Amino acid sequence: AKELPESQCDVLIVGAGPAGLMLATWMARCGINARIVDKRSTKIFNGQADGLQSRSLEIFDSFGFADRAWKEANHMLEMCMWNPGEDGTLRRSDRIPDAIVGLSRFTQIVLHQGRIERFFLDNIKKHSKDSLRVERAVLPESLSISEDLCDDYSPETYPLKVQLRHLTEEEATPAQSNGTTVEDGLFRSNLADDDTDDLIAQSRANAGSTEVVRAKFMVGCDGAHSWTRRQLGFQLEGEPTDYIWGVLDVIPITDFPDIRERCAVHSASSGSLMVIPRENKLVRLYIQLTEIKPDASGRADRSKITPDTIIKAAQKIIAPYKLTYEYCDWWTAYQIGQRVGTNFDYKNRVFLAGDAVHTHSPKAGQGMNVSMQDAFNLGWKLALVVKGVAQPSILKTYQSERRRIAQDLINFDHKFSRLFSGRPAKDVLDESGVNMTEFKDAFVTGNMFASGLSVDYGSSMLVAKGGDAAEQGDGTDVSSSKTQIAGKQELATNIKLGMRLPSCKVLNQSDARPWHFQEWFKSDGRFRLVVFAGNVLSPAQKERLYAFCTKFTASTFLAPHIHKDIGILTCHSAKRTETELLRDFPEVLHPFDSKTGWDYNSVFVDDLSYHEGHGEAYKNYGVEKERGCVVVTRPDQYVGFIGELDGEGVKGVETFFQGIFIS
Ligand code: FAD
Structure with missing residues (x-):
């Protein structure tokens, strides 16, 4: 051949x-x-x-x-719930924010x-x-x-x-x-x-x-x-379910008042509809097709489904409001599994x-x-x-x-x-129906999950929560990934081990520009050591900071990885105008390059900005303002380790990376 x-x-x-x-x-x-x-x-x-x-x-x-x-x-900011009122007519029963306020800088x-x-x-x-x-x-x-x-x-x-x-x-x-x-x-x-x-x-x-x-x-x-x-x-x-849904992306012509809001519409007996307002006047409608049922094979016959079947189902659900369209961009149907x-x-x-x-x-x-x-x-x-x-x-x-x-x-x-x-449900005695308060509650609690921000990874060599990684209960053998150390969660109470680092506004020490701290955690394949340097104007604290950095750079295990595999970001809590980048911060925190000079984008401060208020980063992160701490984030911004800004902390960081790096 x-x-x-x-x-x-x-x-x-x-x-x-x-x-x-x-x-x-x-x-x-x-x-x-x-x-x-x-x-x-x-x-x-x-x-x-x-x-x-x-x-x-x-x-x-x-x-x-x-x-x-x-x-x-x-942008979706509000969600409206529609369902039959006591007289059986469709009405808006609730408005809630689409995402939990304050969780992320993005909605x-x-x-x-x-x-x-x-x-x-x-x-x-x-x-x-x-x-x-x-x-x-x-x-x-x-x-x-x-x-x-x-x-x-x-x-x-x-x-x-x-x-x-x-x-x-x-x-x-x-x-x-x-x-x-x-x-x-x-x-x-x-x-x-x-x-x-x-x-x-x-x-x-x-x-x-x-x-x-x-x-x-x-x-x-x-x-x-x-x-x-x-x-x-x-x-x-x-398992597959019996629920069949159609999806239509259309520019709707309608008198339904909330067509530019995200809506969940439950009709009395014609099924449900979800409205998702989209770019370019488009609206996506998710429509339950109650008249299409799976056959003996457990699957629905898709040849019976057309845009026309789907819009007709939608019209029944949304009545007495009218809903038609001239332009359809895309459509599909699926069976929930x-x-x-x-x-x-x-x-x-x-x-x-x-x-x-x-x-x-x-x-x-x-x-x-x-x-x-x-x-x-x-x-x-x-x-x-x-x-x-x-x-x-x-x-x-x-x-x-x-x-x-x-x-x-x-x-x-x-x-x-x-x-x-x-x-x-028609009333409290209607047990086969869905209670609309329960639906709203599920939506509100589900919102945390749906934002993607509730992800909390268990203990492993990448998350120093301590304990045995195999105890995660997902049946997988991760015994090789027992953590050697436990990070000190109490030093940064709102930076949770296993979760992504939340964002607070901080200022660049060198030019006073406000930034969301998270913006500096670029996905470039490097871990980050975050040095919460505390009040560097206090001589004792400054000494702690310098001692930490000296010990950190002296570690023979860590030294080859510094800046290459471990980027460093600093956030201190002293007054910006009373501190100086070159005078108050060790060189490793703002490294010098013979061709491009000092790094001006790695030291930040928790201070009042000229135009955007005070981010209160230490308070919001739950870090003690005088003494600070150190945090290690993984290349995907999830928090791996938290320790003291001292010799023990350096040892902790070293042990953490010894569980990950080859040498
Ligand atoms: P896919 O997007 O399925 O991509 C798989 C790719 O692999 C395809 O490009 C395919 O061509 C290719 N491929 C398959 N087999 C082979 C092969 N043998 N060799 C080479 N290439 C192959 N998710 C949301 O988060 N938000 C939503 O609003 C949302 N709405 C949805 C609406 C509809 C109508 C549908 C159908 C899905 C929706 N989803 C939504 C789900 C989302 O589309 C999928 O979860 C997502 O696309 C999965 O991404 P994926 O890369 O894993 O797989």
Whole structure:
């Protein structure tokens, strides 16, 4: 047989949806030799996911493109609840803020997935200097794993062999269904069969071209039907439900007063509807299709669903208000199923992320966010292992950290979907109906989860909560990741170990400009040591600060990593105008470069700004103003360690990193 072209790469990413693109962004940012392939010939241009939670925007900002999303998107600030009043007529029963006030510097926004994918692609291009591109119309057709090599992390070992097939443009373009001219997403919906095997068979019949890639790691970001998951023999556990929903992106013509608000509408007996106001006068309607039922196979016949069936269902729900449209941008239908993958990785070599390991209803606007955040959790860990900086055992924390989030998501979605799809109760004795107060309460408590900010990773070598990591209760073996030390949570009561560092306004010491401190925690693959220097005008405190820095830079273990793998940010609490960068702060906190001089962007102060008030960072972070403390954040901004600003603290930081870095 003819020899196939063969090449090597460190990380092979399968699928260029939100999860795959997030992973590729990390690879580009950290300079990893990666490839990303997708079976489709183009990116998506409209429709699909659209809600971005606060945490996703913080992440985008750490890569430098949140501003683009923020500017183009529709901002959602209020949520209205509509349901039948005592006379049975639809009325507004409640208004609540869409997001919890004060949790994040970003509120929730809506913008379609195609734009978000564009921002990722531009960022990947910039940081990889155009060397990492999505290879479209390319998909894997076989995967073989050299089991005996999986534990060998020497740089020249490639345990994975993947055969990639290149499709023609025609083979890779999905057909639209139902003969409509409007673009629909049915081919990506769970009501459609997966076409991966057909694509491969067709290309083989046409004698298409193939190649062999040898890879160190592979990540399946190939969606709910994941080919990668199938190769590993892993399952999704859970059940489909009988609830069928349609989705319409239209410019509505209506007298419904809250069409520019996010609304949950429960009709007396015609089902429910969710209104999501979007960019460019578009509105997304999620509509329960009560007249379409799954057949004996458990699946609904999607040929019965058209934009017309969906709008008719919506008109019934929203009556007596009128609702029509002239322009439809996109539509789809899906059946709610809630499933979580049994395994998120195979031997630390093949990983699954996004819809490949969890599926659920789209209404809570979680799927894309959680999928991107899976890849955000994994990407830097892979990059540090490939570069030989971190121990491969950190990869185990991917499953232990993310599987629990996926389970939380399913529990949240289960509750939310039931309350959302149910008929409103007529009165207190109507037990089969949904109590609207319960619905509102679920929404309010769910808001914390839905913001993405409640994520709290358990104890491991990456989170010094102390205790045994294996006690997380998710059934995974993370015994190798026992933490050696416990961080001192009491020194920074609102900077929670395991959670992302919250943001407060601080001022740049050198030029008085106010910043959200979080803006300086860029996703560049480095950990951050945050030195809360306290009141540096007190001689005793200044001495503590200098002693800490001397000991820190003298550590033979830490020294090679300082600035390279561990960036340093300082925030002090003395008066800005009475302190001097060069006089009061040790050099390591504002390093000198022979070509560009001192670093003026690493020392900040908790002080009154000229135009934007006082951020009260020490108070809000719960850090003692005189003595300060030190905090270590991971490259993804989650808090790993907290210690005293003294010799013990240096030892703690050293022990923390000894559990992570190779040497
Ligand atoms: P996908 O987006 O499915 O991407 C998988 C990629 O892999 C695709 O590009 C596909 O072509 C490619 N691929 C698949 N198989 C192969 C293969 N064998 N080889 C190569 N490539 C392959 N989420 C939200 O957060 N907010 C929302 O508002 C929201 N609304 C939604 C509305 C609808 C109507 C739907 C259907 C979903 C919605 N979601 C929402 C969910 C969201 O779309 C998904 O959770 C998200 O897209 C998952 O991202 P992913 O990268 O894991 O997978």
